[in-house]
Amino acid sequence: MPPNRNRDALSDSVRRFERSNRGSRVLSAERMQADGRDVNRIKAMDDRGRVRIYVDDPQRRAPPPPSRPTRDDHD
Template identity: 65%
Template structure:
C-alpha cells in the first residue's frame, strides 16, 4: 500500500463516522415522545459583601474617569498595589492616546453633606 492509500483508508472511515454522527443530531436532546427536556435552571453565584463593594468601586471609578477625561474606557480592573486594591483603567483620550489611570477608591474625598436649604 502506498502512503496515500493508507491515509485514505484511515481518514475516509473517520470522516464518514463524523458525518453520520452529525446527521444523527445531539444525543439526549429529544426524548422518544418528541419533547425536549426542561432546561436546567442556573444557580446565581454568591457575591459576598466585599466582592460586591469592589465591583461598585470599580464602576464608580470608571464613571469618574469617563467624566474627567471625556475619553472612551478600554478596560478596567482591580489590581493589588502597595497592600491594597486599586482600580487600573485604560482610556483613549480625545487626542487618540491610550492613558492608564490608577484610581484608589479609598482615597476619594467624600461628597459634601447635603444642606437643608437644597430641597
C-alpha cells in the same frame, strides 16, 4: 471589601473617569493591588489616539460633604 462593593467601586471609578475625560474611550478597567491597597486601573484612549493608564484609589476618595440644612419659615 465584599465582591459586590469591589464591582461597585470599579464601576464608580469608570463613571467618574468618563465624566471628567469626555473625549476618551475606556479600553479596560480592573482591580489591582498597589502598595497593599486595592485600586482601580483604567486603560483608555484619549482624543489623540494615545493610550493612557489611570489609577483610582477609592479608599482615598473623600466622602461627599454633608448636605446643608435648609431654612424654613419656622427658623
